[in-house]
Amino acid sequence: MAANPTSSPSCLTRAETLLPPELEREIFEICALTRPVIIPKLMLVAWRVKNWVEPLLYRVVHISPERYPSLGVPLFTSDILARVLSERPGLLENSVRHMYIWSPEESTILSARHRAHIDAVLSACKGITNLFIMPGEAEYCTALADLTCLRQLAVDIVNLFKVYPARFADALFRNVTHLEIFAEAEYWEGSELASLPELTHCAFWNETILEIAGGAILAGCARLRYMVFLYVSGSLNQIEHASCAELALDVRFVALDPGAFDEDWLRGALLQQNYWARAEAFVAAKRAGEVDSSLYLVPDEKPSSDPSFAS
Missing domain, CATH: 3.80.10 (Leucine-rich repeat, LRR (right-handed beta-alpha superhelix))
Incomplete structure (x- = not known):
């Protein structure tokens, strides 16, 4: 049985290969919030991306x-x-x-x-x-x-x-x-x-x-x-x-x-x-009793480097 050409990945329309707008925006925003210094470069991708990440x-x-x-x-x-x-x-x-x-x-x-x-x-x-x-x-x-x-x-x-x-x-x-x-x-x-x-x-x-x-x-x-x-x-x-x-x-x-x-x-x-x-x-x-309640000096710790973002 011959394959249906419309089901081949190479035959998908451009609209079908794009991410949903909500997901695309979320990806760009996460990227921007993780490292804000790269936002000027992200703004060059497209006008819609600029509108999302510039703020x-x-x-x-x-x-x-x-x-x-x-x-x-x-x-x-x-x-x-x-x-x-x-x-x-x-x-x-x-x-x-x-x-x-x-x-x-x-x-x-x-x-x-x-x-x-x-x-x-x-x-x-x-x-x-x-x-x-x-x-x-x-x-x-x-x-x-x-x-x-x-x-x-x-x-x-x-x-x-x-x-x-x-x-x-x-x-x-x-x-x-x-x-x-x-x-x-x-x-x-x-x-x-x-x-x-x-x-x-x-x-x-x-x-x-x-x-x-x-x-x-x-x-x-x-x-x-x-x-x-x-x-x-x-x-x-x-x-x-x-x-x-x-x-x-x-x-x-x-x-x-x-x-x-x-x-x-x-x-x-x-x-x-x-x-x-x-x-x-x-x-x-x-x-919780994990540390003596009379202690007050918080030990020095290396800060977490995991990037995230706040509201």
Whole structure:
């Protein structure tokens, strides 16, 4: 019996060999989210692909002199973002979800123009859910109050409170679940954090918070699940160990070295392992009896390199 020529693969029509549009889009989006730096090349494939992946190019915005090529995140400056905002304002507004702002004092980008650009971008990108602002920048960011979707915030609260005198009662903190604080305890009261209705994760760097505010934070914040003391020296001093040991009576408290903090932030934005994930795993192990409940030092671990993506 002769074969039906229409059933031969070589005789299939072009339409029959194409992937379903939904599947094709999903493949390109996964590729783009896995390594955002290749998105400009993907945009050259076809107009439909450009429309799918271009917004993902701006999903994670990392403004920093430090570069991490292995993570595949594109380079951004405030000038680049200002140009995109001017030419296509809706693109940034609907795309940016994670933003990291670090402009060291010795850098020429710490200028009035840079600050104006950052304010303009933050004013436009009201969908930001994760924001990291290095000390020295927050006092210029007058647009933060409009970020009603903000869930994760790392900020110098001393400078921030110069702009937002309502302090933690400001609407800026209404939906924040993860708060990383750069400030000494003398500038605020630990009990103030109890006013944050959604706060479940709190982290800080300064040892005076351990001594002065740590106990008040744990006692006053019933919703708090994790409190993390961050250190970068490779080890704790005697005073820090003594304070940590006392706070460790509460299973929610841990101390850890996050390593390169901007790299750690990027990993979190890409849904890889960051210090929050390490803290959560350690506390879970203590609750399960797998780790002595009196321990508080989270062991150093090599971050997972498995690429993934977040909403």
